[in-house]
Amino acid sequence: MAVIQKIRDKYAKLAGGVIVIALVGFILMDYGKGGGSRSTTIGKVNGEKIDARDYDVAVKQREDEMKRQNPNATVDENTQAQLRDQVWNEMVSERLLNDISQKLGITVGSAELKDMVSGPNPDPTIKQMFTNQQTGVFNPQEVAAQIQQIKRNPESKKQWDAFEAGLVKSRYTTKFNTMVTGAIYIPKFMLDDQHTSRNTLAKINYVKLPYTLVPDDQAKVSDDDIKKYMEAHKAMFQVREASRAIDFVSFTIQPSAEDSASTFAALDKLKTEFAVATNDTDFVNRNSQSQIPIAYFTKQQLQSIPNVDELMSAPVNSIVGPFYDGNNYMLAKIKDRKSFPDSVKCRHILIATRQLGEGGRFFSDTAAKARIDSVMAMVKAGAKFDSLAATYSDDAGSKNKGGEYDFPLGQKGSLAKEFGDFVFEQGHTGESKIVKTELGYHYIEILHQGAPEASTRIAFVARELATSDNTQNAISAKATQFASQATSGFDKAVKANGYSAIPAGGLNKNSYAVNGLGASRDLVKWAYDAKLGDVSSVYAVGDKYIVAKLTSIMEPGMAPINSQTRPILEGYVKKEKKAEILKQKAKGKTTLEAIAQAENLQVGTADSLSFIRAFVPNMGNEPKVVGYSFCKTFKENTLSPAISGQDGVFFINVLGRSAITDQQPRNLAVERQMLEYGVKNNASSMVLNGLREKAEVEDTRSKIY
Known part of the structure; x- marks a missing residue:
């Protein structure tokens, strides 16, 4: 809704409150209705089952966490799909971690858990939850007493036990990560090798025989050629996970000219009534x-x-x-x-008359008024404002910043009316006042007001330009007609109607979204039930009607040769065939000049090549050329063998390799620290990914969701 939506978003009341990390509430889904024998297993990790109920609880927990961190966040289908995948991956990793932890003897005992919760060095989450907001002190004895109080209630005990289980999982992960990173050591020969690579430059002469020298009709590719290439490069074409690809035509559901005229006319009729209201x-x-x-x-x-x-x-x-x-x-x-004023800088102390956050304090109206009067008296007597704010203010957003706020004029409407009216309209720089709002009593001081800015008070009436039923039915009929035509030839129907078919690939069996469409789980399910070449019925996806054709089926194993994969595979083979033809053309020629002259080309020069950069000036990204330039067994001033590169076949002559001068003295400790940092940062995830590749992971979520 453009600016109107922005305006609406800004008009929430100014509210402060102490932010407390709440315990996670769990909502269990009932899978027993209608039979009781229905399987709730959604996957296995090395034979260990993952239950849908545990999965749903974890997903709900993640949604709640997101909403707590951002109350205005919308958990739509796309967001939920991302959360589901995150939770699934975490549950798989958790089971792999549990298994390897048992084998390695990693444990977290009850005494360690107690130390994490109420010891002198608690877990950071515990410390944040239980640190006294007034004093900033964490008291283990008080924490232990509060936990005992929590455990007296069966429901809160259940929640606390689940929270502690999460702490234990986190500690297992920390121990595993520490063990892995602690085992990493970079030997000196690797440091020396990297140092040499970083500080050596090469200069070469070269000839590039571009693949375009060979016409495509001289490098024709057959299916047998592709099969041989795939067999020789199996690792490149292994499909690890099943996927589907579709082409789709979309029909956007949008208002017609008649809908626009109708909305305009309805609003135009209100003008006279609005004027005299x-x-x-x-x-x-x-x-x-x-x-x-x-x-x-x-x-x-x-x-x-x-x-x-x-x-x-x-x-x-x-x-x-x-x-x-x-x-x-x-x-x-x-x-x-x-x-x-275009802006206001002010400071305030709030005495709340209602609870502003879980566990936040508040006072009766009489007590709050007496308290704010005392605060004002202490300010007038010379007490430090920032100290009073830290001690007395119930506004968590400013109490630790001396009670200060900087408000632009555009934010005036989002403030409590009484607060905004005083700092922007009634008061002036240097003035102070006690103001009552729905949150409580504020003692406010205006520190500075900016330059005056013109403003207009406006009342808006808005009517959404919506799609009428008649328009929507007409668009639906158009999509249905196309679907009927497409059953006898999708591509033919697309061309006949002048439409565009949009490709969308990489759909796995648990995908919730289709590239270019967003959340469309039903369409994904159709793709896994359909046969190659099938055309779908009409699907409503967001603000569109969709008709799709299944264009590719990928199953685990070697990639198939079909209309989707053949152009890519053909490109690889064609490049290889052209490279062989170009090599044969240069065969027998012993100098760069001879090779260049035979094709009416020039010998080029590339300077300042570095082993750590694959990019070569005037060549592009050619890692094989860079590799040959620094190969220790390839002597300088000799002709290289033919190098099949990205854009052509190269022949090079290394003119020289030289160390960079004016280097600082080496610091092996710093070099090792920098290299280890990069390795350690990714080591744990690399180990877990390796474990996952070797594990037997069955993902059957698509049977339920």
Whole structure:
């Protein structure tokens, strides 16, 4: 909705609160309904089952964590698909880690768990949860007492036990990672080799025989040629996981010209009524599909609206519109104009009269008023504001920053009205006041107000430009007609209608999303039930109707030769055939000049080649050429054998290899630390990936989800 959505997002009340890491609540799904014998196994790791109920609990936990970290986050189908894959991979890794930990003798005992929770050096999560917000002190004895209190309630005990289980899993991972990284050592010969590679440059003369010298009709490729190439390069073409590929045609569900005219006309009828309305808030609430609070706006805030200049200059009490913005047709009533500071720096202390966060303190109205009066008296008596804020303020967002905030004018509407009115409108730099809001009592001091900026108070009425049933039915009929035509020839029907078919590959059996479409689980399921070349019925995916053709089936093993893979495979073989032809052309020639003259080419020079960079100036990315340039057994000033590169066949002559001068003295300790850092950073994941490749992992989630 363009700027309108941005405006709506900004109008939440200013709220502070102590952020407390809550214990995770678990919601178990009932798989027993309707039979009780239905299998809930969604996979196995070396024969150990993974249960769907445990999986769903973990997914729900991850969703809850995301919402706690970002309350405005939307867990849509795409996000949920990502979470499901993350949880699955973690559950597989957890079982592999448990297995290897048992074999290595890695354990986490009850005494260690106790030390993690209430010892002098607790787990960081525990320390964050139980550190006293007022004093900043972590007291193990108080923690132990609180945990005992938690365990007295059966439900909270269950949650706490699950939380402790998570701590234990984390400690296993930490121990395993420490063991792996602790075993890594870089010997001196590797440091010497890398040092030489980094500090040696080469200069070469070369001739490039580009593959384009050989016409395609001289390097024809048969299926037998491809099979031989694949057999010789098996590792390149091994398919580890089944996948499907489709081509699809989409029909976007969008409003027609008639829908636009209808929405415009409906809003246009409201203009007269809106102009004479005496209660604009009530009028907006009754007639606007997007509830945008009536507020003052600057030109910058509304700059994405096409007719922002008209809004900022129209007479007070006039109606602007209807006009189009994003997905909405809008009416705007100009109510007032004022100038406000473009920014405000202030500080405050809040005494809350309602709970602002889990475990947050709050006071009765009488007690809060008495407390804020005392705070103001202490400020007037010369007490340090930042100390008072840290001690008394219930606003977690500012109490540890001296109570200070910097607000741009655009944020005025998101503040509690009484707070915003004082710092931007009623008060001036240097003034202070006690202000009551729905959160409690604030003692506020205005430290600085910026330059005045013109603002216009506007009431908006918005109507979404929606697709009517008639329009949607017409688009559906169009998709259905195409699906019917496509059953007798998908590609033919695409061409006949002037459509474009979009390819989407890499669909595994658990995919929730299709590239270019987003969440479309039903379409993925169809692809795994269909036969090669089948055409789907019409699927509704988001704001589109989709008709698809199954174009490729990949099963574990060697990749098949089909319409999807053949162009790629043919490219490899054709390049190899052209390389052999070019090598034969140069056969018998003993100098770069002779090879170049035979093809009417020039001998080139490349300077400052480095072994650690595959890129060669004027050549491009040619790692084999770089490798030959630094090969210790390849002597300088001799002709190399033919080198099959990325874009052609190369012949080189190394003119010289030289060490970089003006080097700093070597520091072996630093060199080793830098090299080990890179290796250790990835070592644990590399080991787990290796274990996973060797393990028997069955992923059967697609049978349930």
